[in-house]
Amino acid sequence: MNNQTSNHISIIGGAGHVGLPLGLAFASKNFKIHLIDKNKKALKNIEENKMPFLEIGAKKLLQKANKKKLFFYENDLSNISKSKYIIICIGTPIDKKLKPDLVGFYGLIKKLKNRINKNQILVVRSSVLPGTNQKIKKILKNKNSNLVYGPERIVQSKSLIELPKLPQILACEKKSAFESSKKLFLKISKKIIKTSILEAELIKLYSNANRYINFAIANQLYTICHLNNLDFKRVRNIMQDGYARNLNLTNAGFTAGPCLVKDTMQLKYFTKNSFSLGSAAMKVNENIPNLIIDKLKKFNSYKSKKIGLLGLTFKGETDDTRDSLSIVLLNKLKKLNLKILQSDEYYKTKNGISKKELINKSDIIIIGAPHKAYKKLKINKKKKKLIDIWDII
Ligand SMILES: NC(=O)c1ccc[n+]([C@@H]2O[C@H](COP(=O)([O-])OP(=O)(O)OC[C@H]3O[C@@H](n4cnc5c(N)ncnc54)[C@H](O)[C@@H]3O)[C@@H](O)[C@H]2O)c1
Structure with missing residues (x-):
């Protein structure tokens, strides 16, 4: 050569x-x-x-x-x-x-x-x-x-x-x-x-599974809080107040995207279905859109309200919607025949509107992806309802 x-x-x-x-x-x-x-x-x-x-x-x-x-x-x-x-x-x-x-x-x-x-x-x-x-x-x-x-x-x-x-x-x-x-x-x-080659293959997949399972721990607590009418953010804050052993508890959110789920499932296959932590994490993480719909249904006459989904990508600061749970949520909302508005900072579609227009026109706003641009948004909580699993606003 x-x-x-x-x-x-x-x-x-x-x-x-x-x-x-x-x-x-x-x-x-x-x-x-x-x-x-x-x-x-x-x-x-x-x-x-x-x-x-x-x-x-x-x-x-x-x-x-x-x-x-x-x-x-x-x-x-x-x-x-x-x-x-x-x-x-x-x-x-x-x-x-x-x-x-x-x-x-x-x-x-x-x-x-x-x-x-x-x-x-x-x-x-x-x-x-x-x-x-x-x-x-x-x-x-x-x-x-x-x-x-x-x-x-x-x-x-x-x-x-x-x-x-x-x-x-x-x-x-x-x-x-x-x-x-x-x-x-x-x-x-x-x-x-x-x-070794086998070590490298396992290390790569387990690195993603590790993150996936970690996020599931927070999402599991979010689920328990939701089912018991408790505020996840408050519970998490108290858990972490002066108690360093709980600082590894992440925020809740839509955990998906092109790698975390896929690599966890590759490990499930590799271990002949005995990767029980991975399977449990998937069950918890993939159920979060259902939980958000549950929250939505608690609002009076939600069926007649305009619902705005802010952020469609699989995580913040990306234009990638591959395996996005926000898109899963969007499709579930559509199936319920609700009036939906959608917006994203980076993923542009013909149905998309600006974040300002979405906030003005929606009665209920759901944060689907935690883009930084949403941090400073002002939402009049007396007039509008907000579901913000990411706690970005
Ligand atoms: N996206 C990430 O952040 C990330 C991080 C670490 C590892 N990975 C891994 O890297 C790999 C690629 O992921 P990605 O996100 O870049 O995927 P991608 O879909 O963005 O890119 C893959 C590219 O390969 C092209 N392609 C597919 N088959 C081809 C073929 N036979 N010949 C020529 N081109 C072909 C596709 O057109 C596409 O452009 C996956 O195994 C993924 O798990 C991804």
Whole structure:
């Protein structure tokens, strides 16, 4: 492999939430990045300096990368031989039965098998079911044995802030491939932690399950308070007043999004349904929209009122609605034939109105996502009812 190619990185899934920021981070270190993605529209936007999603600090880096011609936009694997490093960042979804759906993922590996050579380093960045990398090794046998698992651990929309700070976990059974990938990732981060492949797979999924279960603990207390007409915020505050052992109790909220539920369910599958904490957390977290509807129904003549849902994304400061429980709530409200208004700071649809208009026109306001812009909103609580699980207002 000559010098030119060792400066080239192919990122498969390069237009996605993990692949694109990673590409920007490497481009900021002057690597030439082949963004390979099946989403042509997203690639076109990126080429025109338009970020396809909200990512803090990305715009300037994107403009720079395009200006310096460091990004190549590709729709298939035909140029893959130019890159020393191939990083896989495609989605690893679960199906309707909550089981990992890796058909697309293994389909890609099979295609790669015919194109990859012995010198290239293949880094899997996606969050995968434990055991997946061993299966990849089997598929690639005799073609390439430089397989590295380097899971992404950033929090969505803050990749460029977190990548330089977070230690990178890298797992690889071959010393030379490990050293090579270590050198690569040290260009964008300060610390590398070496683990076995199975450890890295488990660590990635359990990190998300850990967060998911933690949020469920708060949501469980919120549920108990609701069922007993107690104020969650007051109960939580008293629990934490001068009592440091309770400070880990988070706020309640809609806990979902593209990773936490999925990765918890991947672990459930991996443990052959014995991940009881994960299953219990899902039951608690996914029930929160029903609880909000319960709260709504306690208001007199709610059926004739205008209900405003403020914030639709899966968390604050993102435009991502994947697996958003606010959207689940919206659909449940629609099924009840209620008069609904909707608004979001970042996720714009033709039905969306501004936050001011929503507040003016609604009788009951529900906070669906805790965007910072809602913090200073003034709502006349004598005239309007507010359901704010996030306690943002
Ligand atoms: N979103 C996050 O914050 C985050 C954080 C850590 C880890 N992860 C993990 O990273 C992986 C990717 O997540 P994401 O949020 O970036 O998903 P995403 O949907 O935003 O991006 C995936 C991209 O891959 C493309 N793609 C899918 N199949 C392809 C194929 N065969 N060839 C070329 N392109 C293909 C899609 O068009 C999409 O642009 C998942 O395993 C996820 O669990 C995500």
